[in-house]
Amino acid sequence: MSATDPAAVGPHGLADYAARARPAFEPHVWDFLEGGAGDERTLAANLAAFDRVPLRPRVLAGRGTPDTKTEILGRGWAAPLAVAPMAYHTLAHPDGENATARGAGAAGVPLVVSTFASRTFEDIAAEARGPLWLQVYCFRDRAVTRRLVERAERAGFEALVLTVDTPRLGRRPRDVRNGFRLPEGIGPANLDGTGSDFASPSAHAATEFDPALDWSVISWLRSVSSLPVLVKGILAPDDARRALAAGVDGIVVSNHGGRQLDGAPATLDVLPEIAAAVAGACPLLVDGGVRRGTDVLAALALGADAVLIGRPVLHGLAVAGDRGVEDVLALVTEELTEAMALTGTGSVREAGPELVGRSEVVGGPELVGGHAVPARTVHGPGPSVLRREDLHGSVSDPVLDTMNFLNEITTRYPDAVSFAPGRPYDGFFDTEQIFTYLRRYVDHLEAQGTTPARVRSALFQYGPAAGQIRELITDSLRKDEDIDVPPEAVVVTVGAQEAMLLAVRALIRGPEDVLLVSSPCYVGITGAARLLDIHPTAVAEAEGGFRCADLAAAIRAERARGRRPRAFYVIPDHSNPSGTTMPLETRRELLELAAHEGILLIEDSPYRLVSPGRQLPTLKSLDRAHRVLHVGSLSKTLFPGARVGFAVADQPVTDASGRTGLLAEELTKIKSMVTVNTSPLSQAVVAGMLLTVDGRASDLTKATAAYYGDAMRVTLQALESAFPHSRRAALGVSWNEPSGGFFLSVTVPFRADNVALTRAAEEFGVIWTPMSYFYPEGGGENSLRLSVSYLTHDQIEDGIARLARFVSQEAARTRT
Secondary structure, three states: OOOOOHHHOOOOOHHHHHHHHHHHOOHHHHHHHHHOOOOHHHHHHHHHHHHOOOEOOOOOOOOOOOEOOEEEOOEEEOOOEEEOOOOOHHHOOOOOHHHHHHHHHHHOOOEEEOOOOOOOHHHHHHHOOOOEEEEEOOEOOHHHHHHHHHHHHHHOOOEEEEEOOOOOOOOOHHHHHHOOOOOOOOOOOOOOOOOHHHOOHHHHHHHHEOOOOOOHHHHHHHHHOOOOEEEEEEOOHHHHHHHHHHOOOEEEEOOHHHOOOOOOOOHHHHHHHHHHHHOOOOOEEEEOOOOOHHHHHHHHHOOOOEEEEOHHHHHHHHHHHHHHHHHHHHHHHHHHHHHHHHOOOOEHHHOOHHHEOOOEOOOOOEEEOOEEEOOOEOOOOOOOOOOHHHOOHHHHOHHHHHHHHHHHHHHHOOOOEEOOOOOOOHHHOOHHHHHHHHHHHHHHHHHOOOOHHHHHHHHHOOOOOOOOOHHHHHHHHHHHHOOOOOHHHEEEEEHHHHHHHHHHHHHOOOOOEEEEEEEOOOHHHHHHHHHOOOOOEEEEOEOOEOOHHHHHHHHHHHHHOOOEEEEEEEOOOOOOOOOOOOOHHHHHHHHHHHHHHOOEEEEEOOOOOOOOOOOOOOHHHHOOOOOEEEEEEOOOOOOHHHOEEEEEOOOEEEOOOOOEEEHHHHHHHHHOOOOOOOOHHHHHHHHHHHHHOOOOHHHHOHHHHHHHHHHHHHHHHHHHHHOOHHHHHHHOOEEOOOOOOOEEEEEOOOOOOHHHHHHHHHHHOEEOEEHHHHOOOOOOOOEEEEEOOOOOHHHHHHHHHHHHHHHHHHHHHHHO
């Protein structure tokens, strides 16, 4: 078809596009396009379900102009809708998916590209100005699927949407009735082979789709791609829970695969109970029957985070190419804005069940238009009950549950040997030392001529937000780490965790800014980012450790998406969780890369002084261009319970008036609104410790470093004894050999998840940490982390023996 001015479309919106598009097609082609993945009953059920949902008007809400923007998988969308996957767009317009990508990008929403796209992934990506996701069918020949995924990832696609409800496409009555075959020259541009094999789509799919898929396909997809994985086709809460257990990154409620089942539910009918099962743990989208902005708001009210819209986009494409696609999406967004205004909904996040039916519900779920809507608002006397989905999304994030789960397991099995806690060994501590160190600091203040009143204030009052022992910390850094900065460049924090939170909050201004993290990485940084609605971009470590080339590629990819990389978080020495150490040459290369790309490095360095032997220079000691924000901990090294950490932030910051200060000043402002200050008593005790050794903390950690070095050596020897080389190879077990720190990583031949951890604790009395906790974008499913810091040598040997028995049983279970 030739493009038509979208302005020619009449006042009835999407219906006008459909009316304008239909005459341009042969009847059998129109039937194919309109049939999509479902049949007449599926579409009718979905449309009817939306018609049954009454939205409640609200007046004088004082909400201003509604905000339709949302964020899914760390990417901002102009509206909570995306283009659903549909095959063969060239049937509607010569430019096919290329034009659709242009239109979707102009509208600020993603396009989900079908496996059966009629334009290549590379061509589509070249035209795209917004996120691209790939709809994945899993073929019998997994190599075909792997090649599709790899090509899409190389082209810059950002997620995979696995269609799980079509082990076969089944009969499409209209296509059978019409004897439909694809026109000459139109076929899947990205699959191996074209032509007659693909002319009848349903016949091809019945031959090639893998009908024996199970939930292990999620792990397989993660093994071939680093992209987030969503599943499309969920219609039952139990399947939603299974999807979460399998580690998916998102769920699409869709009933296209249920069209052959009489009475298969409409997507909107099952959405509320699936939303309750998901409970905000991952993005929830709904597909099928969306035709109006009110449909979008109804889906949001019943628990969806966004919707997919399909056929109307093809109508717009047929009428006016990319301009038609853009206009269709703009129409739906405009209608959504109007619906939000009429219901007093200020933003997408505010949409909830109170928008449909009555809000004064005290009991269980009420029926609204046939939908079970959980009670949300309670008026009058009685207990106040909060719903988790009404709280910040971070409380449902799996990252924030990891430590709670480990604590629960440890408490439930107190006799188990636990390799989970990464905390210092407490055999070094003597209670009386606290009073000795506190007295030493008071003597120091008095020797400086501090009046009794000021000494009292230094111990009992809040104290300065930036900290009152900055001079002592900078003296220690200069002597132990060759880091030479003024005291004004230091902020004393409540542990290193607060330092990370302050740094991320200061550096990441908005959705366009990017925090990159080495993956696997410490959960503290990903958790802190999640609290701030920031989704870090993972830079996967290669088998031999971090590579600057991978960071450079990630920076380029983010800039290609229109985003601004700001900082890269890394633990260069004995990292948590993997135990790896960055070579000196790589450190220098990383500093050069940071300068070249204009980013900062957030260096977390808690394990250096508690590791044996001479340590490599820190990034900060090598930094000559103020590119490194150094995060340190005196908890790991000196006194865990004091919870004293610090940030070294000597980067110049210039304001609008031309005044230049240090980044530390900005961090202090944020801290004053978070913890106000770090405990003066904690600072006093730590200061006393530093004063006893003339600032050389390394003198206080010689014994602890030796102990932890021995603990690592005992662990590695125990692993060698439990898994001699021949047995190790047969089982598929391996591990790394860190030179220091608290942690090492063990690779096992089974999925090392929470279920396996529970079996290990219950049946063998040994606890470890799943490495998958530490991969922000998925990975590590077959690895576990062992912490060697908290146990005695006898406990380590006993624990490794228990671990070996568990691994052997689990490997046998996997083989059978």
